[in-house]
Amino acid sequence: MGARSAVVVTHSRVRASGHLVDEVERQLRRDGFRVSIVDNIAAPEFGSPSQKVADDTEIVIVLGGDGTILRAAELVKGTQVPILGVNLGHVGFLAEFESFQIGEAIRRVADHDYSIDERMVAHVDLWIPGADRPLSDWALNDMTLERYDRGKMIEVSVRVDDVEMSSFGCDGMIVATPTGSTAYAFSVGGPIVWPDAQSLQMVPIAAHALFARSLIIGPKSQFTLDILSDSQSAGWICNDGRRQRPVPKRSRIVVRQSHDILRLARLSGVPFTRRLVSKFDLPVVGWREQHRPSAAANGQDQGEPPESNKER
Ligand SMILES: NC(=O)c1ccc[n+]([C@@H]2O[C@H](COP(=O)([O-])OP(=O)(O)OC[C@H]3O[C@@H](n4cnc5c(N)ncnc54)[C@H](O)[C@@H]3O)[C@@H](O)[C@H]2O)c1
Numbered sequence: 001m002g003a004r005s006a007v008v009v010t011h012s013r014v015r016a017s018g019h020l021v022d023e024v025e026r027q028l029r030r031d032g033f034r035v036s037i038v039d040n041i042a043a044p045e046f047g048s049p050s051q052k053v054a055d056d057t058e059i060v061i062v063l064g065g066d067g068t069i070l071r072a073a074e075l076v077k078g079t080q081v082p083i084l085g086v087n088l089g090h091v092g093f094l095a096e097f098e099s100f101q102i103g104e105a106i107r108r109v110a111d112h113d114y115s116i117d118e119r120m121v122a123h124v125d126l127w128i129p130g131a132d133r134p135l136s137d138w139a140l141n142d143m144t145l146e147r148y149d150r151g152k153m154i155e156v157s158v159r160v161d162d163v164e165m166s167s168f169g170c171d172g173m174i175v176a177t178p179t180g181s182t183a184y185a186f187s188v189g190g191p192i193v194w195p196d197a198q199s200l201q202m203v204p205i206a207a208h209a210l211f212a213r214s215l216i217i218g219p220k221s222q223f224t225l226d227i228l229s230d231s232q233s234a235g236w237i238c239n240d241g242r243r244q245r246p247v248p249k250r251s252r253i254v255v256r257q258s259h260d261i262l263r264l265a266r267l268s269g270v271p272f273t274r275r276l277v278s279k280f281d282l283p284v285v286g287w288r289e290q291h292r293p294s295a296a297a298n299g300q301d302q303g304e305p306p307e308s309n310k311e312r
């Protein structure tokens, strides 16, 4: 049997900051892996294919934050290869392990001791006026359409499955996958969607309208966004904060569920709910609860949750 193969994705700052990448490489080689290290991934052009890992790659190990995981996703998009994230960034919401757990992470990879969390990916078609076919791209987190001219609004109409629902001026629109619901869509007030929900949500950014609610559609539906011909501004499209380009007026963007799936390796069995509480540091004990005299007497104002909240 040939050597197993792993790709380590990091960025030059992490690589330059110490021995961690060398140590991971050494451990993987000791465990019989061929290792390649990718540390500087330029964003592909919107609609262009990205560089991919070799077919025989067993796993991609990411040493970085969410941004590095989104870059690594480009290398595995359309393949079966899973990504394992070890957080060396700030939030690292998509990462499975923190940096101090790296030894365990590598051991579990070597033992093939992990499960796979399948994440839905969005397919994005951009139709530019006059073009006979769309520019096709994708998103693990989100597609954002924002105004090109910072001083003007972009005017957009929204359709779901070809039925026009609304049109308004705004700073932009986000269409997010469940994975992306904790990123930009969260910042503009969108709901958090659990990763196993097969849905897409659209969240307007600063809409100047009385009806501009978030919309959540199912896996067989699609959003269509048209930039109106009399929009004050043209647009700028950006997928996962990476693959981007200007979008002229009268363009159409269609977002639906992709046939591809992105696989995140899971080792710890920590459920999404727990990750959400810890990464977002959610105040599980309500503010009023913390200020009740009985809570203070029980030490709950020192950050100790009441019994009923401990196993949420
Ligand atoms: N105002 C905002 O919140 C805002 C603005 C632009 C882009 N973004 C997000 O940034 C993403 C790109 O990430 P980046 O790290 O390359 O950019 P970045 O370095 O600008 O960081 C954006 C922040 O979003 C966090 N993030 C990214 N994906 C996440 C996810 N799925 N769940 C929870 N947090 C997540 C990152 O950890 C980081 O703290 C885009 O897909 C978009 O969702 C957010």
Ligand SMILES: Nc1ncnc2c1ncn2[C@@H]1O[C@H](COP(=O)(O)OP(=O)(O)OP(=O)(O)O)[C@@H](O)[C@H]1O
Binding pocket: 009, 010, 011, 012, 038, 039, 040, 041, 042, 064, 065, 066, 067, 068, 069, 071, 088, 089, 090, 091, 092, 093
């Ligand atoms: N492979 C890469 N190639 C080039 N630049 C990268 C790469 N990975 C990350 N960067 C850049 O390095 C910076 C930090 O990366 P990353 O987003 O992974 O970590 P972070 O921002 O510290 O963590 P988080 O995204 O979890 O908050 C960002 O400016 C990002 O654009």
